[in-house]
Amino acid sequence: MRLMIVVLTALVLSGCGSMARGVTEAMMAEARRPVIGRCEVEGSSFVGVGGYQRPGVPLKVLMVHGVGDYRQGYSDALAAGIARELGFGTRSRVSKQLQLMGPLTAAGRTLPGPVQQPLGELKVNQYQRHDGATLEVHELLWNPLTSHEKALLTFDSSADLGRQRASLNRDFKQLLNAHIADPLIYLGPTGGAIRQSVAQALCLLRRQRWSQLAEEGSWQCPVDATPSAAADDPLVIVSHSMGSRIVIDALAEISGRAAADGSRLWRDQVVPVYMLSNQLQLLQLGRTAPAVAERRGQFCGPKATSPAQRQLARLEIVAISDPNDLLSYSVPQPFIDRFIDSRLCPQLTNVSFTLTTPVELFGIGQLAMPMEAHKGYLDNPELITLLAHGLVASAGLNGMRPCRQLLLEEG
Numbered sequence: 001m002r003l004m005i006v007v008l009t010a011l012v013l014s015g016c017g018s019m020a021r022g023v024t025e026a027m028m029a030e031a032r033r034p035v036i037g038r039c040e041v042e043g044s045s046f047v048g049v050g051g052y053q054r055p056g057v058p059l060k061v062l063m064v065h066g067v068g069d070y071r072q073g074y075s076d077a078l079a080a081g082i083a084r085e086l087g088f089g090t091r092s093r094v095s096k097q098l099q100l101m102g103p104l105t106a107a108g109r110t111l112p113g114p115v116q117q118p119l120g121e122l123k124v125n126q127y128q129r130h131d132g133a134t135l136e137v138h139e140l141l142w143n144p145l146t147s148h149e150k151a152l153l154t155f156d157s158s159a160d161l162g163r164q165r166a167s168l169n170r171d172f173k174q175l176l177n178a179h180i181a182d183p184l185i186y187l188g189p190t191g192g193a194i195r196q197s198v199a200q201a202l203c204l205l206r207r208q209r210w211s212q213l214a215e216e217g218s219w220q221c222p223v224d225a226t227p228s229a230a231a232d233d234p235l236v237i238v239s240h241s242m243g244s245r246i247v248i249d250a251l252a253e254i255s256g257r258a259a260a261d262g263s264r265l266w267r268d269q270v271v272p273v274y275m276l277s278n279q280l281q282l283l284q285l286g287r288t289a290p291a292v293a294e295r296r297g298q299f300c301g302p303k304a305t306s307p308a309q310r311q312l313a314r315l316e317i318v319a320i321s322d323p324n325d326l327l328s329y330s331v332p333q334p335f336i337d338r339f340i341d342s343r344l345c346p347q348l349t350n351v352s353f354t355l356t357t358p359v360e361l362f363g364i365g366q367l368a369m370p371m372e373a374h375k376g377y378l379d380n381p382e383l384i385t386l387l388a389h390g391l392v393a394s395a396g397l398n399g400m401r402p403c404r405q406l407l408l409e410e411g
Helices: 002-014 018-031 076-085 147-157 159-164 167-186 190-207 243-260 333-339 370-378 381-394
Strands: 039-043 059-064 096-103 116-128 134-141 216-219 235-240 270-276 314-321 346-353 404-406
Touching: 059 076, 059 190, 059 243, 076 116, 076 134, 076 370, 076 381, 096 190, 116 190, 134 190, 147 167, 167 190, 190 235, 190 243, 235 243, 243 270, 243 314, 333 346, 346 381
Parallel strands: 039 404, 059 134, 059 235, 096 216, 235 270, 270 314, 314 346
Antiparallel strands: 039 346, 096 116, 116 134
16 A cells, blocks of 8 residues: 555656556546635735736736746746736737847856847737737746756756666656756856846836837847836736746846936836745745845835835735645745845735645545646636736636635734
């Protein structure tokens, strides 16, 4: 029996291959017990993506992926679902494909001259509504920056070693190689380029609209401070997995530089970030806390004593986790106070949202598919409804589960 459990666990954890899933589901089919998905909210109410739309200007959404070998189109189901929920019935015939570029750097220094380095790919779609409103979805693909370093693991996946491994161990090893490398790479020198990738994407959102973008080509954020009509367009960020850490780090860097230059470009901006499968705490391990922490009241809100020194008007964090996702962590408020720069004016809401149905393992306990939980955020219909409409507006919508809310006292 123990051997059977070990095999089943390996199959479930591997999350790769229809054979593993098929065998597991067949052996546990009779033991399945359907459960009603739960939604528990801790913190203040939050608005959805649609709540940030303003008349006459496009609503912009930036999608940022996490660990793994993602390809273009990874956010299509999520983007289309949000668009449908908000009544955007028409999508652009073609996607605009842009190669993000940046100045060449070495040892943390920007090198002089026209030489550039690629910083990832951006795919842009526009959705339109009958009332003339538009939604622009920007899908960032940063993992080309890590592919050359992941190549160091290629020998480990060679046909020769593959033949020597048991089949399930081979599948599990491929999964580990695909997912464990990205966090290690991010903590090294390449992490700076990944943050630049997000920064370039955000710069494009602040300076360009759909009609100004070429259908393909390269784009680099200009160094001049020429005002842009798009600078005040509302923007929303949706991150998955390690993308949450990347986004917060990138926002801290670019808003800090803007504040140091005396610019109000980011200081008056409210930036909502919906973190799907958050990993802020995991990727804080081994890092020092920011120099300015636990001083939110000094920079934020109507009673702030140093409002001119803030970097954002408000960073609205909505951290959404499936409790069965082994790679996600709900965010405690003390973590935000200690490890997020107070000048970003962070505001936190945690959402516990089950995406998977547990199964009984022959009477010894329940198990939910961990990788299905980790990947399921991107196409779950109920979660898409919650993302589109927010906690208040989604209540009572057809097919939407009720959410129980626990408010926290002001501090």
